[in-house]
Amino acid sequence: MAHVFLPRRKGRAAVLHYAAVLDGHTMNLHAVLPDSAPLGESAEIELRNGRSRVYAPAHLYEDREDRLLMDAAVLLGTGPGGLALPSGRWKTTLLIQDGRKTRKLPLLLVEPPVPYAGPTKPMGASPVDGVRHRLGRTVTGSLRVVTSNPKPSAEVVRIDLSHSALVVDFRLLGTRIQDPWAEFVASRRRIERPVEALPGGIWRVVVPLEEMPPERRATEHWDISVASESTRALRIGRRLHDVRNPMRVFAINKAVVAPAGRPPMIVHPRYTAAGNLRVTCSRMPEAGRRA
Template identity: 50%
Template sequence: MGRTALLRYAAVLDGQTVNLHAELPASVTEVSEAEIVLRRRRRSHRLPVRVYAGEEGRLLMDAAVLLGSEVSGVPVTPGRWKLRLRLRSGRRSRTLPFLLAEPTTPRTGVTGPMTRSPLTAHRYRLGRTVRGDARVVCVEPRAAAEVADVHIQHARIDVDLRVFGIPMKEPWAEVLAAGRSVRCPLEEVQPGIWRLAVPLAEMLPAGARPEHWDVVVHPGAHAPLRLARRLHDVQAPGRVFTMRKILVSPRRGTLMRIEPRYTPAGNLRFTCSDGARAE
Protein backbone atom coordinates (compact mmCIF):
# COMPACT_ATOMS: atom_id res chain seq x y z
CA MET A 1 0.00 0.00 0.00
CA GLY A 2 2.88 2.38 0.71
CA ARG A 3 4.18 2.05 -2.82
CA THR A 4 0.94 2.26 -4.79
CA ALA A 5 -1.79 4.79 -5.54
CA LEU A 6 -5.04 3.18 -4.38
CA LEU A 7 -7.84 3.62 -6.88
CA ARG A 8 -11.09 4.51 -5.13
CA TYR A 9 -12.89 4.92 -8.46
CA ALA A 10 -11.94 3.66 -11.93
CA ALA A 11 -14.31 3.33 -14.87
CA VAL A 12 -14.75 3.92 -18.59
CA LEU A 13 -18.22 5.45 -18.84
CA ASP A 14 -18.49 6.98 -22.31
CA GLY A 15 -16.62 4.26 -24.16
CA GLN A 16 -13.39 6.23 -24.58
CA THR A 17 -12.57 8.20 -21.40
CA VAL A 18 -10.86 6.58 -18.40
CA ASN A 19 -12.04 8.24 -15.18
CA LEU A 20 -9.75 7.78 -12.16
CA HIS A 21 -9.81 8.87 -8.53
CA ALA A 22 -6.91 7.66 -6.38
CA GLU A 23 -5.51 8.08 -2.89
CA LEU A 24 -1.74 8.50 -2.69
CA PRO A 25 0.26 6.63 -0.04
CA ALA A 26 0.86 8.37 3.32
CA SER A 27 4.57 8.58 2.51
CA VAL A 28 3.80 11.12 -0.24
CA THR A 29 3.33 14.48 1.48
CA GLU A 30 4.31 16.96 -1.21
CA VAL A 31 3.90 16.99 -4.99
CA SER A 32 4.93 19.78 -7.35
CA GLU A 33 4.07 17.97 -10.62
CA ALA A 34 2.15 14.82 -11.46
CA GLU A 35 1.40 12.97 -14.66
CA ILE A 36 -0.23 9.79 -15.88
CA VAL A 37 2.07 7.52 -17.89
CA LEU A 38 0.63 4.96 -20.32
CA ARG A 39 3.32 2.55 -21.51
CA ARG A 40 3.39 -0.45 -23.83
CA ARG A 41 6.70 -1.95 -24.92
CA ARG A 42 8.81 0.99 -26.13
CA ARG A 43 5.94 3.41 -26.52
CA SER A 44 4.74 5.74 -23.78
CA HIS A 45 2.33 8.65 -23.47
CA ARG A 46 2.19 11.20 -20.66
CA LEU A 47 -0.37 13.76 -19.61
CA PRO A 48 -0.54 16.01 -16.54
CA VAL A 49 -3.05 15.35 -13.76
CA ARG A 50 -4.28 17.16 -10.67
CA VAL A 51 -3.12 16.24 -7.16
CA TYR A 52 -4.75 17.91 -4.17
CA ALA A 53 -5.20 17.48 -0.42
CA GLY A 54 -8.33 15.72 0.84
CA GLU A 55 -10.29 16.50 3.97
CA GLU A 56 -8.19 14.12 6.06
CA GLY A 57 -4.91 15.53 4.78
CA ARG A 58 -4.07 12.63 2.42
CA LEU A 59 -3.16 13.59 -1.13
CA LEU A 60 -5.69 12.62 -3.79
CA MET A 61 -5.58 12.49 -7.57
CA ASP A 62 -8.29 12.95 -10.20
CA ALA A 63 -7.88 12.25 -13.91
CA ALA A 64 -10.00 11.91 -17.04
CA VAL A 65 -7.96 10.36 -19.85
CA LEU A 66 -9.46 10.56 -23.34
CA LEU A 67 -8.28 7.67 -25.51
CA GLY A 68 -7.95 7.44 -29.28
CA SER A 69 -6.11 9.58 -31.81
CA GLU A 70 -9.31 9.85 -33.88
CA VAL A 71 -10.89 11.95 -31.11
CA SER A 72 -7.69 13.92 -30.30
CA GLY A 73 -7.02 11.69 -27.31
CA VAL A 74 -4.04 9.60 -26.23
CA PRO A 75 -3.08 7.55 -29.33
CA VAL A 76 -3.11 4.10 -27.74
CA THR A 77 -3.10 1.09 -30.05
CA PRO A 78 -4.63 -2.36 -29.50
CA GLY A 79 -3.00 -4.20 -26.61
CA ARG A 80 -2.39 -3.92 -22.85
CA TRP A 81 -1.00 -0.63 -21.55
CA LYS A 82 0.66 -0.18 -18.15
CA LEU A 83 -0.89 2.63 -16.13
CA ARG A 84 1.42 4.57 -13.81
CA LEU A 85 1.46 7.79 -11.79
CA ARG A 86 4.70 9.79 -11.93
CA LEU A 87 5.24 12.31 -9.14
CA ARG A 88 7.81 15.08 -8.76
CA SER A 89 8.76 17.11 -5.73
CA GLY A 90 11.72 19.41 -6.29
CA ARG A 91 14.47 17.31 -7.81
CA ARG A 92 13.02 14.03 -6.61
CA SER A 93 10.65 11.88 -8.60
CA ARG A 94 8.94 8.52 -8.12
CA THR A 95 6.59 6.34 -10.15
CA LEU A 96 3.69 4.49 -8.58
CA PRO A 97 1.44 1.79 -10.01
CA PHE A 98 -2.30 2.13 -9.50
CA LEU A 99 -3.76 -0.55 -7.25
CA LEU A 100 -7.21 -1.63 -8.43
CA ALA A 101 -8.46 -3.59 -5.44
CA GLU A 102 -12.04 -3.84 -6.70
CA PRO A 103 -13.29 -2.82 -10.17
CA THR A 104 -15.88 -0.05 -10.05
CA THR A 105 -19.39 -1.26 -10.84
CA PRO A 106 -21.22 1.52 -12.73
CA ARG A 107 -24.83 2.16 -11.84
CA THR A 108 -27.46 0.92 -14.26
CA GLY A 109 -30.77 2.45 -15.21
CA VAL A 110 -32.14 3.93 -18.41
CA THR A 111 -28.53 4.25 -19.55
CA GLY A 112 -25.44 2.23 -18.71
CA PRO A 113 -21.71 2.27 -19.39
CA MET A 114 -20.59 2.35 -23.00
CA THR A 115 -18.75 -0.83 -23.95
CA ARG A 116 -17.17 0.71 -27.07
CA SER A 117 -16.27 4.14 -28.36
CA PRO A 118 -19.31 5.65 -30.12
CA LEU A 119 -17.04 7.25 -32.73
CA THR A 120 -14.45 4.58 -33.51
CA ALA A 121 -15.94 1.35 -32.08
CA HIS A 122 -12.67 0.59 -30.28
CA ARG A 123 -13.16 -1.07 -26.92
CA TYR A 124 -11.31 0.39 -23.93
CA ARG A 125 -11.50 -1.28 -20.54
CA LEU A 126 -9.62 -1.36 -17.26
CA GLY A 127 -7.90 -4.61 -16.40
CA ARG A 128 -5.67 -5.88 -13.61
CA THR A 129 -2.38 -7.72 -13.45
CA VAL A 130 -1.95 -10.70 -11.11
CA ARG A 131 -0.64 -8.22 -8.49
CA GLY A 132 -3.72 -6.02 -8.83
CA ASP A 133 -2.04 -3.21 -10.78
CA ALA A 134 -4.48 -1.40 -13.07
CA ARG A 135 -3.90 -1.32 -16.80
CA VAL A 136 -5.74 -0.10 -19.85
CA VAL A 137 -6.73 -2.68 -22.46
CA CYS A 138 -7.51 -1.54 -26.00
CA VAL A 139 -9.31 -3.86 -28.42
CA GLU A 140 -9.67 -2.96 -32.09
CA PRO A 141 -13.20 -2.65 -33.52
CA ARG A 142 -14.91 -5.76 -34.79
CA ALA A 143 -16.62 -5.70 -38.17
CA ALA A 144 -19.99 -3.97 -37.81
CA ALA A 145 -22.41 -1.76 -39.77
CA GLU A 146 -23.75 1.05 -37.58
CA VAL A 147 -26.61 3.47 -38.21
CA ALA A 148 -25.35 7.06 -38.23
CA ASP A 149 -28.66 8.80 -38.96
CA VAL A 150 -32.13 8.20 -40.38
CA HIS A 151 -33.68 10.95 -42.51
CA ILE A 152 -37.47 10.58 -42.66
CA GLN A 153 -39.08 12.92 -45.17
CA HIS A 154 -42.60 13.24 -46.51
CA ALA A 155 -42.31 10.47 -49.08
CA ARG A 156 -38.84 8.96 -48.67
CA ILE A 157 -36.40 7.63 -46.11
CA ASP A 158 -32.61 7.83 -46.32
CA VAL A 159 -30.29 6.00 -43.95
CA ASP A 160 -26.69 7.06 -43.25
CA LEU A 161 -24.36 4.36 -42.00
CA ARG A 162 -20.76 3.65 -41.04
CA VAL A 163 -18.81 0.39 -41.24
CA PHE A 164 -16.15 -0.39 -38.63
CA GLY A 165 -13.30 -2.88 -38.54
CA ILE A 166 -13.02 -3.61 -42.28
CA PRO A 167 -12.46 -1.61 -45.48
CA MET A 168 -15.31 -0.81 -47.85
CA LYS A 169 -14.63 -2.00 -51.42
CA GLU A 170 -17.43 -1.33 -53.89
CA PRO A 171 -20.07 -1.80 -51.18
CA TRP A 172 -23.77 -2.23 -51.66
CA ALA A 173 -26.77 -3.01 -49.48
CA GLU A 174 -30.03 -4.88 -49.63
CA VAL A 175 -33.29 -4.89 -47.75
CA LEU A 176 -34.64 -8.32 -46.86
CA ALA A 177 -38.10 -9.59 -45.99
CA ALA A 178 -39.42 -13.15 -45.85
CA GLY A 179 -38.65 -14.55 -49.28
CA ARG A 180 -37.92 -11.13 -50.80
CA SER A 181 -34.78 -9.09 -51.41
CA VAL A 182 -34.14 -5.69 -52.99
CA ARG A 183 -30.62 -4.60 -53.90
CA CYS A 184 -29.72 -0.98 -53.08
CA PRO A 185 -26.70 1.16 -54.05
CA LEU A 186 -24.67 3.01 -51.42
CA GLU A 187 -23.40 6.56 -51.92
CA GLU A 188 -20.52 7.97 -49.87
CA VAL A 189 -21.86 11.38 -48.82
CA GLN A 190 -19.02 12.13 -46.35
CA PRO A 191 -15.72 10.40 -45.68
CA GLY A 192 -16.73 7.13 -44.05
CA ILE A 193 -20.48 7.90 -44.18
CA TRP A 194 -22.56 5.96 -46.72
CA ARG A 195 -26.17 6.71 -47.63
CA LEU A 196 -28.90 4.23 -48.51
CA ALA A 197 -32.11 5.41 -50.17
CA VAL A 198 -34.76 3.01 -48.83
CA PRO A 199 -36.56 1.56 -51.92
CA LEU A 200 -40.12 2.16 -50.72
CA ALA A 201 -41.70 1.46 -54.12
CA GLU A 202 -40.39 -2.12 -54.00
CA MET A 203 -41.38 -2.80 -50.39
CA LEU A 204 -45.17 -2.94 -50.79
CA PRO A 205 -46.61 -5.86 -48.81
CA ALA A 206 -47.43 -8.86 -50.97
CA GLY A 207 -50.55 -9.59 -48.91
CA ALA A 208 -52.72 -8.28 -46.11
CA ARG A 209 -50.13 -8.96 -43.39
CA PRO A 210 -47.39 -6.42 -42.56
CA GLU A 211 -43.91 -7.28 -43.79
CA HIS A 212 -40.71 -6.70 -41.82
CA TRP A 213 -37.63 -5.58 -43.75
CA ASP A 214 -34.07 -5.69 -42.39
CA VAL A 215 -31.03 -3.99 -43.93
CA VAL A 216 -27.86 -5.92 -44.78
CA VAL A 217 -24.63 -4.22 -45.87
CA HIS A 218 -22.21 -5.97 -48.25
CA PRO A 219 -18.83 -4.28 -47.70
CA GLY A 220 -17.05 -6.15 -50.49
CA ALA A 221 -14.36 -8.52 -49.22
CA HIS A 222 -16.16 -9.50 -46.03
CA ALA A 223 -19.27 -11.37 -44.99
CA PRO A 224 -22.52 -9.32 -45.06
CA LEU A 225 -23.26 -7.19 -41.98
CA ARG A 226 -26.71 -6.54 -40.55
CA LEU A 227 -27.28 -2.82 -40.10
CA ALA A 228 -27.92 -1.91 -36.47
CA ARG A 229 -27.51 0.74 -33.82
CA ARG A 230 -25.42 -0.60 -30.96
CA LEU A 231 -22.86 2.10 -30.13
CA HIS A 232 -24.90 3.78 -27.41
CA ASP A 233 -25.51 3.65 -23.66
CA VAL A 234 -29.28 3.14 -23.81
CA GLN A 235 -30.69 -0.01 -22.22
CA ALA A 236 -33.90 -0.13 -24.31
CA PRO A 237 -33.12 1.33 -27.76
CA GLY A 238 -36.48 0.28 -29.22
CA ARG A 239 -38.33 2.53 -26.76
CA VAL A 240 -35.83 5.40 -26.69
CA PHE A 241 -34.79 5.75 -30.35
CA THR A 242 -38.33 5.99 -31.67
CA MET A 243 -39.03 7.25 -35.18
CA ARG A 244 -42.23 8.51 -36.72
CA LYS A 245 -44.35 6.43 -39.08
CA ILE A 246 -45.13 7.79 -42.52
CA LEU A 247 -47.86 7.09 -45.05
CA VAL A 248 -46.62 7.08 -48.64
CA SER A 249 -47.94 6.32 -52.10
CA PRO A 250 -44.97 4.56 -53.70
CA ARG A 251 -47.08 3.57 -56.72
CA ARG A 252 -50.10 5.13 -58.36
CA GLY A 253 -53.29 4.19 -56.55
CA THR A 254 -51.57 2.51 -53.58
CA LEU A 255 -50.90 3.54 -50.01
CA MET A 256 -48.32 2.05 -47.69
CA ARG A 257 -47.62 2.77 -44.04
CA ILE A 258 -43.98 2.33 -43.07
CA GLU A 259 -42.66 2.19 -39.50
CA PRO A 260 -38.88 2.43 -38.96
CA ARG A 261 -37.75 1.00 -35.61
CA TYR A 262 -35.04 -0.92 -33.79
CA THR A 263 -35.44 -4.51 -32.66
CA PRO A 264 -34.45 -5.54 -29.10
CA ALA A 265 -31.09 -6.60 -30.58
CA GLY A 266 -30.61 -3.11 -32.06
CA ASN A 267 -31.15 -4.07 -35.70
CA LEU A 268 -32.79 -1.47 -37.95
CA ARG A 269 -36.14 -2.74 -39.25
CA PHE A 270 -38.88 -1.31 -41.48
CA THR A 271 -42.40 -2.64 -41.00
CA CYS A 272 -44.55 -2.04 -44.08
CA SER A 273 -48.32 -2.48 -44.11
CA ASP A 274 -51.24 -1.73 -46.44
CA GLY A 275 -51.97 1.97 -45.96
CA ALA A 276 -55.63 1.69 -46.89
CA ARG A 277 -56.22 -1.10 -44.36
CA ALA A 278 -54.24 0.82 -41.69
CA GLU A 279 -56.45 3.87 -42.19
Protein backbone atom coordinates in the same frame (compact mmCIF):
# COMPACT_ATOMS: atom_id res chain seq x y z
CA MET B 1 -18.54 1.86 -7.81
CA ALA B 2 -19.15 4.33 -4.97
CA HIS B 3 -16.38 6.58 -3.62
CA VAL B 4 -14.76 5.03 -0.55
CA PHE B 5 -12.44 7.31 1.38
CA LEU B 6 -9.83 5.66 3.57
CA PRO B 7 -7.01 7.22 5.58
CA ARG B 8 -3.70 7.65 3.84
CA ARG B 9 -1.50 4.66 4.31
CA LYS B 10 2.14 3.82 4.31
CA GLY B 11 3.43 2.23 1.17
CA ARG B 12 4.62 2.91 -2.31
CA ALA B 13 1.36 2.71 -4.24
CA ALA B 14 -1.68 4.87 -4.86
CA VAL B 15 -4.93 3.07 -4.08
CA LEU B 16 -7.73 3.60 -6.58
CA HIS B 17 -11.14 4.03 -5.00
CA TYR B 18 -12.83 4.75 -8.31
CA ALA B 19 -11.92 3.57 -11.79
CA ALA B 20 -14.30 3.34 -14.73
CA VAL B 21 -14.71 4.07 -18.42
CA LEU B 22 -18.10 5.77 -18.30
CA ASP B 23 -18.81 6.75 -21.89
CA GLY B 24 -16.82 4.19 -23.80
CA HIS B 25 -13.68 6.30 -24.09
CA THR B 26 -13.13 8.49 -20.99
CA MET B 27 -11.26 6.76 -18.18
CA ASN B 28 -12.06 8.37 -14.81
CA LEU B 29 -9.72 7.71 -11.89
CA HIS B 30 -9.71 8.73 -8.22
CA ALA B 31 -6.97 7.55 -5.82
CA VAL B 32 -5.60 8.10 -2.32
CA LEU B 33 -1.83 8.45 -2.20
CA PRO B 34 0.47 7.10 0.56
CA ASP B 35 1.88 9.36 3.29
CA SER B 36 5.30 9.33 1.65
CA ALA B 37 4.04 10.78 -1.65
CA PRO B 38 4.92 14.45 -2.32
CA LEU B 39 2.41 16.97 -3.61
CA GLY B 40 4.89 17.80 -6.36
CA GLU B 41 4.75 20.40 -9.12
CA SER B 42 2.85 18.22 -11.60
CA ALA B 43 1.57 14.70 -12.12
CA GLU B 44 0.59 12.49 -15.03
CA ILE B 45 -0.68 9.02 -15.78
CA GLU B 46 1.68 6.79 -17.76
CA LEU B 47 0.24 3.96 -19.84
CA ARG B 48 2.86 1.42 -20.90
CA ASN B 49 2.74 -1.50 -23.28
CA GLY B 50 6.17 -2.97 -23.99
CA ARG B 51 8.32 -0.09 -25.21
CA SER B 52 5.33 2.09 -26.05
CA ARG B 53 4.40 4.80 -23.57
CA VAL B 54 1.72 7.51 -23.61
CA TYR B 55 0.89 10.12 -20.97
CA ALA B 56 -2.13 12.02 -19.68
CA PRO B 57 -2.29 14.79 -17.04
CA ALA B 58 -3.43 14.08 -13.48
CA HIS B 59 -4.48 16.44 -10.70
CA LEU B 60 -3.10 16.18 -7.15
CA TYR B 61 -4.69 17.96 -4.20
CA GLU B 62 -5.17 17.71 -0.43
CA ASP B 63 -8.53 17.33 1.25
CA ARG B 64 -9.65 18.70 4.61
CA GLU B 65 -8.10 15.72 6.39
CA ASP B 66 -4.70 16.41 4.78
CA ARG B 67 -4.94 13.35 2.59
CA LEU B 68 -3.25 13.62 -0.78
CA LEU B 69 -5.69 12.66 -3.54
CA MET B 70 -5.43 12.18 -7.29
CA ASP B 71 -8.07 12.72 -9.97
CA ALA B 72 -7.66 12.05 -13.68
CA ALA B 73 -9.94 12.00 -16.70
CA VAL B 74 -8.10 10.34 -19.57
CA LEU B 75 -9.66 10.58 -23.02
CA LEU B 76 -8.92 7.44 -25.01
CA GLY B 77 -9.28 6.93 -28.74
CA THR B 78 -8.87 8.85 -31.97
CA GLY B 79 -11.06 11.83 -31.06
CA PRO B 80 -9.59 15.33 -30.58
CA GLY B 81 -7.17 15.29 -27.66
CA GLY B 82 -7.49 11.53 -27.18
CA LEU B 83 -4.82 8.91 -26.63
CA ALA B 84 -4.97 6.49 -29.55
CA LEU B 85 -3.93 3.23 -27.87
CA PRO B 86 -3.07 0.34 -30.18
CA SER B 87 -4.71 -2.96 -29.31
CA GLY B 88 -3.10 -4.55 -26.27
CA ARG B 89 -2.73 -4.41 -22.48
CA TRP B 90 -1.55 -1.12 -21.00
CA LYS B 91 -0.20 -0.97 -17.45
CA THR B 92 -0.77 2.32 -15.62
CA THR B 93 1.56 4.25 -13.32
CA LEU B 94 1.25 7.61 -11.58
CA LEU B 95 4.26 9.88 -12.14
CA ILE B 96 4.82 12.82 -9.78
CA GLN B 97 7.37 15.48 -10.69
CA ASP B 98 8.99 16.71 -7.48
CA GLY B 99 11.79 19.10 -8.32
CA ARG B 100 14.32 17.15 -10.35
CA LYS B 101 12.97 13.84 -9.16
CA THR B 102 10.15 11.80 -10.66
CA ARG B 103 8.27 9.59 -8.23
CA LYS B 104 6.57 6.55 -9.70
CA LEU B 105 3.56 5.07 -7.91
CA PRO B 106 1.65 2.00 -9.08
CA LEU B 107 -2.10 2.49 -9.25
CA LEU B 108 -3.63 -0.36 -7.26
CA LEU B 109 -7.16 -1.38 -8.23
CA VAL B 110 -8.56 -2.93 -5.06
CA GLU B 111 -12.02 -3.60 -6.47
CA PRO B 112 -12.63 -3.88 -10.24
CA PRO B 113 -15.62 -1.93 -11.61
CA VAL B 114 -18.92 -3.78 -11.60
CA PRO B 115 -21.96 -3.30 -13.89
CA TYR B 116 -24.78 -1.17 -12.53
CA ALA B 117 -28.52 -1.34 -12.97
CA GLY B 118 -30.79 1.28 -14.47
CA PRO B 119 -31.93 2.58 -17.88
CA THR B 120 -28.32 3.03 -18.99
CA LYS B 121 -25.33 0.72 -18.93
CA PRO B 122 -21.55 1.06 -19.28
CA MET B 123 -20.63 1.47 -22.91
CA GLY B 124 -18.62 -1.43 -24.25
CA ALA B 125 -16.99 0.61 -27.02
CA SER B 126 -16.19 4.18 -27.95
CA PRO B 127 -18.95 5.94 -29.90
CA VAL B 128 -16.26 7.77 -31.91
CA ASP B 129 -14.19 4.93 -33.33
CA GLY B 130 -15.70 1.72 -31.93
CA VAL B 131 -12.51 0.79 -30.04
CA ARG B 132 -13.18 -1.15 -26.83
CA HIS B 133 -11.48 -0.18 -23.54
CA ARG B 134 -11.78 -2.45 -20.51
CA LEU B 135 -10.24 -1.97 -17.06
CA GLY B 136 -8.58 -4.90 -15.33
CA ARG B 137 -5.76 -5.79 -12.97
CA THR B 138 -2.28 -7.21 -13.33
CA VAL B 139 -1.15 -10.12 -11.15
CA THR B 140 0.15 -7.55 -8.65
CA GLY B 141 -3.16 -5.67 -8.55
CA SER B 142 -2.15 -2.66 -10.64
CA LEU B 143 -4.67 -1.05 -12.96
CA ARG B 144 -4.48 -2.27 -16.55
CA VAL B 145 -6.31 -0.91 -19.58
CA VAL B 146 -7.14 -3.59 -22.15
CA THR B 147 -7.76 -2.09 -25.59
CA SER B 148 -9.33 -4.07 -28.43
CA ASN B 149 -9.86 -3.20 -32.07
CA PRO B 150 -13.43 -2.28 -33.06
CA LYS B 151 -15.75 -5.04 -34.19
CA PRO B 152 -16.82 -4.74 -37.83
CA SER B 153 -20.10 -2.85 -37.80
CA ALA B 154 -22.28 -0.45 -39.78
CA GLU B 155 -23.62 2.34 -37.58
CA VAL B 156 -26.58 4.57 -38.45
CA VAL B 157 -25.76 8.27 -38.70
CA ARG B 158 -29.05 9.67 -40.04
CA ILE B 159 -32.45 8.47 -41.25
CA ASP B 160 -34.72 10.52 -43.49
CA LEU B 161 -38.19 9.26 -44.38
CA SER B 162 -40.11 11.13 -47.07
CA HIS B 163 -43.29 10.32 -48.99
CA SER B 164 -41.31 8.69 -51.77
CA ALA B 165 -38.09 7.24 -50.37
CA LEU B 166 -36.17 6.12 -47.31
CA VAL B 167 -32.65 7.55 -46.95
CA VAL B 168 -30.17 5.95 -44.53
CA ASP B 169 -26.73 7.41 -43.84
CA PHE B 170 -24.29 5.11 -42.06
CA ARG B 171 -20.60 4.68 -41.28
CA LEU B 172 -18.41 1.60 -41.20
CA LEU B 173 -16.21 0.75 -38.20
CA GLY B 174 -13.56 -1.93 -37.89
CA THR B 175 -13.66 -2.86 -41.57
CA ARG B 176 -13.11 -1.55 -45.08
CA ILE B 177 -15.47 -2.41 -47.88
CA GLN B 178 -14.73 -1.92 -51.55
CA ASP B 179 -17.60 -1.35 -53.98
CA PRO B 180 -20.37 -1.99 -51.42
CA TRP B 181 -24.11 -2.15 -51.93
CA ALA B 182 -27.08 -2.30 -49.57
CA GLU B 183 -29.58 -5.12 -49.20
CA PHE B 184 -33.17 -4.79 -47.95
CA VAL B 185 -34.51 -8.23 -47.03
CA ALA B 186 -38.09 -9.12 -45.99
CA SER B 187 -39.31 -12.75 -45.83
CA ARG B 188 -38.63 -14.03 -49.38
CA ARG B 189 -38.05 -10.62 -50.93
CA ARG B 190 -34.74 -8.86 -51.52
CA ILE B 191 -33.94 -5.38 -52.82
CA GLU B 192 -30.39 -4.41 -53.74
CA ARG B 193 -29.55 -0.72 -53.84
CA PRO B 194 -26.29 1.12 -54.60
CA VAL B 195 -24.61 3.19 -51.90
CA GLU B 196 -23.05 6.62 -52.30
CA ALA B 197 -19.85 7.73 -50.57
CA LEU B 198 -20.22 11.05 -48.69
CA PRO B 199 -17.54 13.20 -47.02
CA GLY B 200 -16.30 12.12 -43.60
CA GLY B 201 -16.48 8.39 -44.20
CA ILE B 202 -20.28 8.36 -44.46
CA TRP B 203 -22.24 6.16 -46.87
CA ARG B 204 -25.78 6.77 -48.11
CA VAL B 205 -28.41 4.40 -49.45
CA VAL B 206 -31.77 5.46 -50.91
CA VAL B 207 -34.62 3.01 -51.49
CA PRO B 208 -37.87 4.05 -53.21
CA LEU B 209 -40.86 3.19 -51.02
CA GLU B 210 -42.79 1.97 -54.06
CA GLU B 211 -40.59 -1.15 -53.92
CA MET B 212 -41.43 -1.97 -50.28
CA PRO B 213 -45.23 -2.35 -49.89
CA PRO B 214 -46.37 -5.67 -48.36
CA GLU B 215 -47.42 -8.27 -50.89
CA ARG B 216 -48.30 -11.61 -49.30
CA ARG B 217 -48.78 -10.32 -45.75
CA ALA B 218 -50.40 -7.29 -44.17
CA THR B 219 -47.05 -6.38 -42.56
CA GLU B 220 -43.48 -6.97 -43.66
CA HIS B 221 -40.27 -6.29 -41.76
CA TRP B 222 -37.27 -5.19 -43.79
CA ASP B 223 -33.76 -5.76 -42.42
CA ILE B 224 -30.97 -3.67 -43.94
CA SER B 225 -27.39 -4.80 -44.54
CA VAL B 226 -24.32 -3.54 -46.37
CA ALA B 227 -22.40 -6.11 -48.42
CA SER B 228 -19.65 -6.49 -51.02
CA GLU B 229 -18.01 -9.21 -53.07
CA SER B 230 -15.15 -9.64 -50.60
CA THR B 231 -16.83 -9.23 -47.18
CA ARG B 232 -19.76 -10.72 -45.34
CA ALA B 233 -22.91 -8.69 -45.00
CA LEU B 234 -23.14 -6.35 -41.99
CA ARG B 235 -26.47 -5.43 -40.47
CA ILE B 236 -26.94 -1.67 -40.33
CA GLY B 237 -27.95 -0.48 -36.86
CA ARG B 238 -27.16 1.61 -33.85
CA ARG B 239 -25.16 -0.11 -31.13
CA LEU B 240 -22.59 2.36 -29.80
CA HIS B 241 -24.73 3.78 -27.01
CA ASP B 242 -25.36 3.28 -23.29
CA VAL B 243 -29.11 2.64 -23.21
CA ARG B 244 -30.60 -0.72 -22.36
CA ASN B 245 -33.71 -0.39 -24.53
CA PRO B 246 -32.83 1.15 -27.92
CA MET B 247 -36.31 0.36 -29.27
CA ARG B 248 -37.87 2.81 -26.81
CA VAL B 249 -35.15 5.44 -26.42
CA PHE B 250 -34.29 5.78 -30.11
CA ALA B 251 -37.87 5.65 -31.31
CA ILE B 252 -38.45 6.96 -34.85
CA ASN B 253 -41.75 8.43 -35.98
CA LYS B 254 -43.81 6.37 -38.38
CA ALA B 255 -45.32 7.89 -41.50
CA VAL B 256 -48.23 7.22 -43.82
CA VAL B 257 -47.04 7.28 -47.43
CA ALA B 258 -48.68 6.67 -50.79
CA PRO B 259 -46.09 5.27 -53.21
CA ALA B 260 -46.80 5.91 -56.87
CA GLY B 261 -49.22 3.30 -58.19
CA ARG B 262 -49.58 1.64 -54.78
CA PRO B 263 -52.16 1.82 -51.97
CA PRO B 264 -51.21 3.91 -48.89
CA MET B 265 -49.10 2.17 -46.28
CA ILE B 266 -47.55 2.84 -42.88
CA VAL B 267 -43.74 2.94 -42.82
CA HIS B 268 -42.02 2.69 -39.44
CA PRO B 269 -38.20 2.62 -39.19
CA ARG B 270 -37.15 1.32 -35.78
CA TYR B 271 -34.43 -0.53 -33.90
CA THR B 272 -34.57 -4.09 -32.62
CA ALA B 273 -33.50 -5.08 -29.11
CA ALA B 274 -30.06 -5.88 -30.55
CA GLY B 275 -29.81 -2.40 -32.07
CA ASN B 276 -30.31 -3.46 -35.71
CA LEU B 277 -32.27 -1.14 -38.00
CA ARG B 278 -35.56 -2.60 -39.21
CA VAL B 279 -38.23 -0.98 -41.39
CA THR B 280 -41.80 -2.19 -40.87
CA CYS B 281 -44.22 -1.61 -43.74
CA SER B 282 -47.93 -2.20 -43.08
CA ARG B 283 -51.02 -1.93 -45.23
CA MET B 284 -53.45 0.80 -44.29
CA PRO B 285 -56.54 -0.69 -42.59
CA GLU B 286 -58.82 1.10 -45.05
CA ALA B 287 -56.88 -0.30 -47.99
CA GLY B 288 -57.17 -3.80 -46.53
CA ARG B 289 -60.96 -3.56 -46.17
CA ARG B 290 -61.40 -2.34 -49.74
CA ALA B 291 -59.22 -5.16 -50.98
